[in-house]
Amino acid sequence: MRTFRNLLVTGGAGFIGSNFIRHVFEKTDFAGRIVNYDALTYAGNAESLADVAATFGGRYVFLHADIRDAAAVREALDRYEIDAIVHFAAESHVDRSIVAPDDFVQTNIVGTFNLLQAARERGAALSLFHHVSTDEVFGSLGPTGFFSETTPYAPHSPYSASKASSDHLVRAFHDTYGLPVTITNCSNNYGPFQVPEKLIPLMVLNALEGRPLPVYGEGLNVRDWLHVEDHCTAIWTVMARAESGSTYCVGGRNERTNIDVVTRICALVDRLAPPLPSGAPRESLITHVADRLGHDRRYAIDCSKLEGDFGWTQAYTAENGFEQTVRWYLENPKWVDSVRTGDYRRWIERNYAKRG
């Protein structure tokens, strides 16, 4: 069982990273310090951790810094005597990678390389580099079958290709230099604090406000939805217990078509929020739009290795997970507003508005 003193969490102001930091402080016996290393791109929001900063101030440090800056990475690792790294920081949105792939190469590939180099320079002082990756590196499935730890890589989008590249670098640093690493590849996450351009928060907020609910194609693409809290327990378990060099797939055992997810969200918003002025059910807002370029048909994860090795299992079901998430977005308009103004809004206006 590994224990850690000074954890560097990259991308800790993003969706999964902020949930992870809160989880570690509030739900584990971790007694050390967390340094949140984040460049605060459109996807990063320091407000997501305002409560953590207030409660755990003495053990929580926020560093506004970029993983593309190799010297800054090295300096952070030395200054805070980092003994473990959990690497979330990434450009993470497939649609953005289609419009502007450059940042994906710089952050996801070069940024990961900078971290690995600096980690290696810490020598025996570094006990673990945990890399957070995606099931999208495996490509697309037909109607049957599952991705597992032995599935060959076949990424399609610039996003998944950049993540695949970073996974390979992490394994190479383990195999070549003996760097202690673990990797998790997970399915689509959902839950609180997700930037409202991703499917679930986008649909909740558009449904609430009576705006169109854009669904790609027929909405028949299938994703396996994993609650972010379940993802956090999986990462922490792997970090503490998995053998160095090993990979684990993390899934929700919760496969759904996009149209099924959107329909469920409409029903939840109808039940939990005031009705639309027209009185129409929110489902009537669904608008089918041209499909995403190269849209992968189906992702599904076999997480039996994680379940078998450590007894890990999901705490959330589709029913309680989706309802908890919809309630959270309805109850946190201040957080939603803080994300929708600022860089996030400006990027959307620059890059999507012109597409019509």
Ligand SMILES: NC(=O)c1ccc[n+]([C@@H]2O[C@H](COP(=O)([O-])OP(=O)(O)OC[C@H]3O[C@@H](n4cnc5c(N)ncnc54)[C@H](O)[C@@H]3O)[C@@H](O)[C@H]2O)c1
């Ligand atoms: N969200 C999902 O469903 C999902 C699924 C599988 C894997 N993942 C992986 O999990 C990780 C976290 O995903 P997320 O959804 O929380 O992403 P996110 O986009 O919400 O957050 C990314 C964070 O990284 C920071 N960041 C971006 N570029 C940076 C840079 N150059 N230097 C420092 N910080 C930088 C951003 O400011 C932001 O806080 C990513 O590596 C992603 O590939 C996510």
